[in-house]
Amino acid sequence: MNDSKYFVIFIINLLIAIFFLYKITHFALKWADIYTKHGSYVVVPNLRYLTLSQSISILKKLGLKYDIDTSHYDPNLRNNQIISFSPEAGDHVKEGRHIYLKVNYKSQYNTTILPNIINKNKSIAIKLLHANQIPVKEIRYINDQTKDTVLKVFYKNKLIQSGYIFPTNQDGITLIIGKGYENNNLVVPNVIGMSLYAATSTLKEKLFRFINFYYDHPIIDPDKNAKVYRQKPSPGEIQDKNKSIELWLTSKELLDDLIEEKEIDKKIEEKEIDKKIEEKEIDKKTKTEKKEIIPTN
Template sequence: MSLRAYLTSRVFVAQILAAMAIVAVIAYLFFHWITFTTHHGQEISVPDLSKLSAEQAEEKLAALDLDYIILDTVDFRPDAPKLTVVEQEPKAGSKVKEGRKIYLKINASTYTMVSVPDLIEKTYRQAIPTLEAVGLKEGTISYRPYLGKDMVLEMRMNGKKLKSGDKVLKSSKIDLVLGDGKVVFDETTIDSTAVDSTQMPSLDAE
């Protein structure tokens, strides 16, 4: 049979059609396999991990085929249990792919220690922002006689006098003793300087 006759024969056409069908089946199976292995179109909703310990968060994420990384420990937050998740990225409810890493920040076990700033001879208006800047709070305000009104004379905590540089827990309340702006004079009569007019010599001429 000549080549021309073979190319126009039913046998050749049947072989071509069979080969195309095989290629189509292989292509379909290949793309279906790719879609399955890459989870194309499948997304996982990130769970809410707030107030969970690292171990609890790991178990919850592992069940969803998600991973995690602890970024840092943040300053103690009293509204959350110690050593639990307080921040996560991506946020709860976000859609991610399998194997995605969730970044966590953990609450510290207690407040950190901070140094008491030097507030002596500063005004009340200056003292409060300075306290807040280092994470301390205003406590009880009391007054005592002093020329400078609202001038800080002492810093105290739990009845103990503080000085600048002392270490206290962050968020502690610092009591301030302020001047009342009144000058107090000593009214005690000093006899040695008192002058008795009856003892003064007479100026009348003899």
């Protein structure tokens, strides 16, 4: 009986505690909602490429604050133009939030900065240079796959990169521009011993497109089973890529036998050469010993 009484009291106390906890939580959430203006937000506008004054005017109307960074300059953009901003356009932020503005800013001093012209077409690069009042002193052309493309920039015989700040009254820059390869002459790779598939793939990778091949006898599945035992031009020779490469093919088994025979012949030849050298050394030694013998009276 006493146990039942204590159990009922425990349940009543538990319910009272839950009720008070609910009220406290509800009050805290309501207070936080009022304090933080929950549900009240501002959508960040798109400020990119607007001027600084236009951006500040828009942010003030929306109740947003701003921080300005003027440590960047891009000669391709107008002065005081917004380069980027954070948070990004479309983000939801609280009223009074600071928006970070990166502004394109050129100081009052007459500094000239090299724009990004590397890997750009020659005509586009020169237009950018003229727009930034950077004179071109000399243009040099070198062999390169990229034709009429700016590869390097030199100022006073020193390589410079985009963003380089020129001193007052600069002398002018030198542009290194690719002129493409003047001829089609390429080195012929060695494909002897390769399968037909591997040989043609290697030649095509080296830009040789015209390949003629001849079989010394019928071969089943030549791409796999045929091997090159002769080629024309020979490996290492210079050949116009628009001229054909000649390949002679035989079966894998015959070529392996031929290689094995050549290796045996080579070993025999080496042994014969060693034997001849040894005989010459013995003969030489014998003659030397005869000369050293003193005749007796």
